[in-house]
Amino acid sequence: MDTPEVELNPRMDINDVYAFPGSSASRIALVVTTSSPIAGATASFDPNLLYQIKVDNTGDAVEDLVFQVTFDGGEGGNQRYTVRGPVAPPMTGTRTMLATAGTVVTGRVGTTSGSVTGIQTFAGLKADPFVIDLEQFFNIIPDRRPSTGPLAVQVGPPAGSFRMPGVDFLRPFNTLAIAIELPKSALQSSGAADARFGVWSTISR
């Protein structure tokens, strides 16, 4: 469900973005999943890519804070990650550079790092949390079918409805995930009852 280049390079693919209350009411967890369904047991993050989580807390759809996640050239559990942020981005929009200020947390892929009261980080292989009958979805809307991989070929007849029971297509698959938890106050521009912020994720090279 992506551009042909991303389909051919699944490590460039963001599967899903999540934002939900963390271990206490004052904390928030941000999770990004990538690379499903090709993430095997020894999968590694691409050391040439910059993975970012962006936060707009002023309502203009422009990032005010970013987390920048990079990886070294190690493989599997020998790979190390660096999480920069939250920090004001050196550039906003579709081009950027690595931040030279702000908090930096490093860790080994597959492990948790940081502090349970400050910024806690994880990057590594986990089960894909997403649930969808993807095969039938493509039978209903064939335009979205990927151009490569097993789902590029239509499996069933064109369909006008979902099947009963559906097939939990992604259940066997893993994802390369990035998770960050921190005090929500670090992302807010205001403590007002209706304060809000927008979250999205990008991959750059």
Place this chain on the structure above:
Amino acid sequence: MRSTLLGRTLVAALAVSALSACSDDDNGGTSPNVVRTYNQIERLGNPLVSEVFFMKRDHGLHNSTAPATDIANGFPDKIRAFTNSFNRGPTIANTLASVLVPDVLLVFPNRAGSTAGWLSWALADGYGGRRLQDDVVDAGLGAIFGRVVDPAATVLTGLTSDNVSTSTRTYQTTFPYLENAR
């Protein structure tokens, strides 16, 4: 003339200095390459926006642009075009376009955490965001093909759920909350 010559001399000196700096980095520097410029090739905010509402030919536009230009790039019309192709009417089309564009996952962090869930900020003045256990496919299908958004809409039976549930998963209760790899 003198000032021009001075300027050229300064430019030449700076160029030599810059080359020296590059050379130093190339000779074993271990610090991150902080001057590298990165270009965006992929993005995702809300689930389903690009994957469901956008024709495949538009996925590149979504991936190569930023939320700040989503309205100017016609994203609301792309969402309306999808719902209109199923004759879902203007209430569903306009509501979905307004809550999903700009394509950012909205969080109201000072509302009760118990109200967290995808689009709960719009549906029930909730926390919003997105939880691992949110069945966003059924939520999206219900909004498009059911009566979640428009109580008067015709229900397109067979399209309001994909008939798989997140209840079969066991997400963890502690950080990083995801299930262990299979």
